[in-house]
Amino acid sequence: MDQLLQHTLNALILGGTYALLGIGLTLIFGIMRVVNFTHGELYAFGAYMMYLWVMLAGMNFYLALLLAVALGVLLGGAIELVLLRRLKDADIDTTMLVMIGAWIALQNLEQFTWSGVAKSITTPFPAAPLVMGPISVSWNRLFVFVVASVLIVATYALINRSKLGKAMRATFQDRETAALMGVAIDRIHTATFALGSGLAAAAGALLGPVFVAYPSMGDLASLKAFAIVILGGLGSIPGATAGGFILAFMEELGAGYISSGFRDGMGFLLIIVILIVKPTGLFARRERIG
Amino acid sequence: MSPPGTADLAVDRLTIRFGGLTAVDDMSFQVLRGEVLALIGPNGAGKTTAFNAITGYLAPAAGSIVYRGTRLNGLKPNQIAELGVVRTFQKTNVFAGLSVLDNVLVGLHLRATQEPWAILLGAASVAREERALAAQALEILHFIGLGARAGQLAASLPYGELRLLEVAIALAAKPRLLLLDEPVCGLNPAETANFMRLLARIRALDITVLLVEHDMKMVMGVSDRIVCLNQGRIIADGTPAEIRNHAEVVRAYLGTQRHG
Amino acid sequence: MRHAATVVLLAALISVPLWMSNLYVLHILIMTGIFIIAAMSLNLLLGFTGQLSLGHVAFFGIGAYASSLVSLGFEVHLLPTWQVGLAAKPVWLAMLTGILLAGLCGWVIGRVSFKVRGAYFVIVTVSFAEVVRLVALNWVELTQGPMALNNIPVLRLGIPGSFEFAFLRKPANYYLVLAVGALAYLLIRRLVYSRAGRAMIALRENEALAASVGIDVTRYLVLATFLAAGIAGAAGALYAHYVRIVDPEVFSFIYTVTMVIMVITGGKGTLAGPLVGGLIFGLLPEVLRAFSIPPEIQWVIYGALMILIVYFLPEGIVPALSRWWHGRRPQDDPPALAVKSEAAP
Numbered sequence: 001m002d003q004l005l006q007h008t009l010n011a012l013i014l015g016g017t018y019a020l021l022g023i024g025l026t027l028i029f030g031i032m033r034v035v036n037f038t039h040g041e042l043y044a045f046g047a048y049m050m051y052l053w054v055m056l057a058g059m060n061f062y063l064a065l066l067l068a069v070a071l072g073v074l075l076g077g078a079i080e081l082v083l084l085r086r087l088k089d090a091d092i093d094t095t096m097l098v099m100i101g102a103w104i105a106l107q108n109l110e111q112f113t114w115s116g117v118a119k120s121i122t123t124p125f126p127a128a129p130l131v132m133g134p135i136s137v138s139w140n141r142l143f144v145f146v147v148a149s150v151l152i153v154a155t156y157a158l159i160n161r162s163k164l165g166k167a168m169r170a171t172f173q174d175r176e177t178a179a180l181m182g183v184a185i186d187r188i189h190t191a192t193f194a195l196g197s198g199l200a201a202a203a204g205a206l207l208g209p210v211f212v213a214y215p216s217m218g219d220l221a222s223l224k225a226f227a228i229v230i231l232g233g234l235g236s237i238p239g240a241t242a243g244g245f246i247l248a249f250m251e252e253l254g255a256g257y258i259s260s261g262f263r264d265g266m267g268f269l270l271i272i273v274i275l276i277v278k279p280t281g282l283f284a285r286r287e288r289i290g
Numbered sequence: 291m292s293p294p295g296t297a298d299l300a301v302d303r304l305t306i307r308f309g310g311l312t313a314v315d316d317m318s319f320q321v322l323r324g325e326v327l328a329l330i331g332p333n334g335a336g337k338t339t340a341f342n343a344i345t346g347y348l349a350p351a352a353g354s355i356v357y358r359g360t361r362l363n364g365l366k367p368n369q370i371a372e373l374g375v376v377r378t379f380q381k382t383n384v385f386a387g388l389s390v391l392d393n394v395l396v397g398l399h400l401r402a403t404q405e406p407w408a409i410l411l412g413a414a415s416v417a418r419e420e421r422a423l424a425a426q427a428l429e430i431l432h433f434i435g436l437g438a439r440a441g442q443l444a445a446s447l448p449y450g451e452l453r454l455l456e457v458a459i460a461l462a463a464k465p466r467l468l469l470l471d472e473p474v475c476g477l478n479p480a481e482t483a484n485f486m487r488l489l490a491r492i493r494a495l496d497i498t499v500l501l502v503e504h505d506m507k508m509v510m511g512v513s514d515r516i517v518c519l520n521q522g523r524i525i526a527d528g529t530p531a532e533i534r535n536h537a538e539v540v541r542a543y544l545g546t547q548r549h550g
Numbered sequence: 551m552r553h554a555a556t557v558v559l560l561a562a563l564i565s566v567p568l569w570m571s572n573l574y575v576l577h578i579l580i581m582t583g584i585f586i587i588a589a590m591s592l593n594l595l596l597g598f599t600g601q602l603s604l605g606h607v608a609f610f611g612i613g614a615y616a617s618s619l620v621s622l623g624f625e626v627h628l629l630p631t632w633q634v635g636l637a638a639k640p641v642w643l644a645m646l647t648g649i650l651l652a653g654l655c656g657w658v659i660g661r662v663s664f665k666v667r668g669a670y671f672v673i674v675t676v677s678f679a680e681v682v683r684l685v686a687l688n689w690v691e692l693t694q695g696p697m698a699l700n701n702i703p704v705l706r707l708g709i710p711g712s713f714e715f716a717f718l719r720k721p722a723n724y725y726l727v728l729a730v731g732a733l734a735y736l737l738i739r740r741l742v743y744s745r746a747g748r749a750m751i752a753l754r755e756n757e758a759l760a761a762s763v764g765i766d767v768t769r770y771l772v773l774a775t776f777l778a779a780g781i782a783g784a785a786g787a788l789y790a791h792y793v794r795i796v797d798p799e800v801f802s803f804i805y806t807v808t809m810v811i812m813v814i815t816g817g818k819g820t821l822a823g824p825l826v827g828g829l830i831f832g833l834l835p836e837v838l839r840a841f842s843i844p845p846e847i848q849w850v851i852y853g854a855l856m857i858l859i860v861y862f863l864p865e866g867i868v869p870a871l872s873r874w875w876h877g878r879r880p881q882d883d884p885p886a887l888a889v890k891s892e893a894a895p
Contacts, residue, residue: 029669033669035669035672035673083857086861092668092669093600093602094860094864096602096669096672097810097814097856097860098856098857098860098861100807100810100853100856101852101853101854101855101856101857101860102853102857103853104807104849104850104852104853104856105849105850105853105854105857106853107849108846108847108848108849108850108853109846109850111846112844112846112847112850219803223676223677223680226673226676227677230670230673264684265680265681265684267677268677268678268680268681268684269677269681271673271674271677272674272677272678272681275662275670275673275674276662345762346761347758366761366766366767367758367761367762368760368761368762368763368764368765368766368767369766371761371762371763371764372764376762376763376764377762378762379758379759379762383756383758383759384756384759385751385752385755385756385759386755386756387755388751388755392748395748396748396749396751396752396760396763396765397763399745399748399749399752399763399764399765400763400764402745404744404745404746406741406746406773409740409741409744409745409746409747410737410740410741412736412740416740416744419745420743420744423745459759459763460762460763462763463762463763463764
């Protein structure tokens with residue numbers, strides 16, 4: 001029973017960051033219909049930015065976190081502007097191929113810059129975990145959970161309450177009508193991609209100090225993000241949030257009770273099963289975001 | 291008076307719903323063998339929706355569709371085509387990236403019989419059939435009037451010829467019932483007149499035609515019978531003469547406008 | 551004209567081991583050839599049928615592992631009390647098994663794909679490849695996991711006991727790969743210029759229209775994936791019995807990416823595309839290595855190249871070259887599917 005509680009706690013914490021990853025991708029995949037292979041690279045980017053600013057530049061941890069996310073947003077916007085603008089009306093295959101090219105280039109740039117050796121990032125939190133009866137949690141992970149939750153709520157608020165969010169939702173529902181109503185579709189796309197990328201970078205910046213940063217960390221993150229998006233339904237933020245937690249639970253329980261080797265495999269099995277059984281996802285309402 | 295004959299297509303109490311909207315409501319009509327039947331009605335009356343249901347692209351909520359004794363409900367579009375029911379589409383629909391000849395060759399799919407294993411083995415029968423198919427395709431193109439365009443890229447054809455190509459592709463599939471969805475939409479009077487002559491040639495091949503059209507002059511000129519829809523329901527069914535003066539049709543569709 | 555060019559090319563290819571004394575170059579050519587076969591198979595699925603399958607390396611790997619395991623023999627416990635085993639079989643039989651098994655997996659994926667299209671299909675295929683990789687990595691009893699399958703026997707043809715030829719040395723393997731490659735090319739070519747091939751292309755171009763003229767979408771999707779997977783499996787089997795070591799890295803996504811790059815840059819949906827793309831991306835790493843460019847930067851270059859090709863030569867190199875050679879505008883030069891000489895008006 002204690003083990004179960006511990007697993008549950010771990011899953012909750014991991015789920016928060018997974019949710020960030022998933023929400024970021026569901027926005028991009030849902031609004032722009034772009035199979036974003038660079039999503040994982042933004043995740044890795046966030047982690048490496050933490051390494052850069054905290055370990056190499058000696059910056060304050062919290063400041064570095066803010067900076068990492070901000071840079072992630074900027075990088076996402078840049079990718080959209082440089083690579084995707086031209087492909088506005090291209091079919092999904094073409095954009096996918098461009099994203100694959102960008103992914104390869106980005107990951108190898110990262111590998112070239114930082115070398116393949118995993119980098120650890122020190123945190124300002126005490127090393128000793130917080131013990132609450134039978135379960136324990138490190139301060140670091142607690143911090144991650146809190147920040148992830150804040151970001152999820154903030155994103156939700158942005159999408160559902162703000163003007164930008166309204167424009168995003170309109171673009172998602174019906175691009176032509178939105179354009180007719182005066183929505184600057186191009187800018188919405190850039191903003192969406194930047195926002196989604198920022199969330200991925202945030203997830204990486206949060207988890208980087210928890211684990212380590214290594215160049216191919218983005219690959220698994222990408223695939224898990226897709227699993228979450230499919231699980232939750234394209235374009236559904238509550239779906240992506242729930243999906244993130246569900247995946248984390250399945251991973252934790254699978255690793256704990258079946259085999260740790262298949263931990264990462266859970267995500268893929270999940271994708272395959274869901275797509276065969278209910279392709280629209282668990283929470284998909286008919287084409288909407290928010 | 292409807293010509294005496296067997297019913298090729300029997301649509302009975304067809305109902306199609308999209309969410310809360312009833313697009314087709316309890317529609318019943320028949321298409322008799324060898325005739326040209328036109329479905330008319332204002333936009334949104336449910337004509338193309340009915341087509342989609344008949345040819346398997348949509349599942350009806352209720353009702354049955356029977357073609358020469360075979361129930362079409364639940365069959366896939368390609369299975370319905372195998373039975374001899376072939377349609378064209380409202381929006382121009384060709385294989386844009388292929389040549390005109392290849393477009394028709396694809397349409398000849400059902401007329402060819404070569405199995406994959408024979409193809410891979412390079413059997414002589416495959417080569418023979420390919421030659422026969424190419425000849426057939428050219429024949430169809432000449433019948434339609436596009437013979438000169440055979441080698442050209444389909445996407446480069448002017449609009450009027452594209453619509454002809456669509457019919458060529460459909461004819462290649464050896465239909466016994468041909469469903470044409472607004473075939474002269476966007477065509478100029480000369481092209482429309484040409485199409486009416488083409489329709490006469492198609493009739494001569496013993497092909498039954500179900501037609502959706504807005505161009506009343508053309509409809510009056512080619513149809514044996516007309517069925518008029520409004521808001522998903524049939525409001526009139528009869529010969530062109532009967533329809534022309536039908537009060538409800540005039541009200542719902544023709545309105546105060548005079549169509550040639 | 552076309553036949554003459556093909557004959558010349560084949561003759562040139564056949565002659566290579568006769569004058570190429572550098573075994574390393576021969577090795578590169580063999581590996582490139584294997585990848586070209588895999589790329590051709592992906593082209594069938596991606597280029598001709600328009601299905602963006604990004605799990606293609608799974609079929610390559612399944613072919614490699616299946617062929618290796620059948621030729622080595624294996625014994626596994628499916629349950630603690632239930633043991634299943636197979637004695638070592640001749641390599642030619644193992645290879646056929648590999649091809650069939652890969653094809654079977656392709657058949658399954660094809661059936662699944664009917665329900666799941668577009669971007670979702672991409673994700674299913676990628677996930678499938680990852681699951682297979684994880685199985686290969688973790689089912690140590692069967693696959694030796696990361697410790698790899700070693701000492702895989704080479705192909706032997708002939709009558710055992712009297713005359714037998716072993717494909718041990720590089721020139722022999724070169725000819726083997728060339729033969730299989732030529733066969734694969736021939737099969738694909740026959741398929742494309744046939745009713746089945748037209749059906750697949752029609753699926754890619756306009757599925758609704760294809761269905762309306764009687765083309766069974768599922769049937770041809772499944773046929774395409776079955777054949778593509780089988781040919782990829784053949785490439786995998788060739789790889790296994792040439793390199794003679796197979797580990798789970800053979801399922802790496804990077805190989806799928808390599809094949810995709812080869813097909814896209816060469817020209818998807820053309821017969822020559824994978825050949826050109828395969829040659830370029832098979833030989834390019836060696837050229838770059840000669841200039842001491844680190845492997846990561848190589849990949850950055852590939853990624854950038856892929857993006858540039860998608861922007862400026864979206865149809866790939868072969869169609870662009872073909873147009874330039876014939877000096878024609880795009881609309882005059884559609885990809886002809888019909889039997890050329892008879893159909894020309």
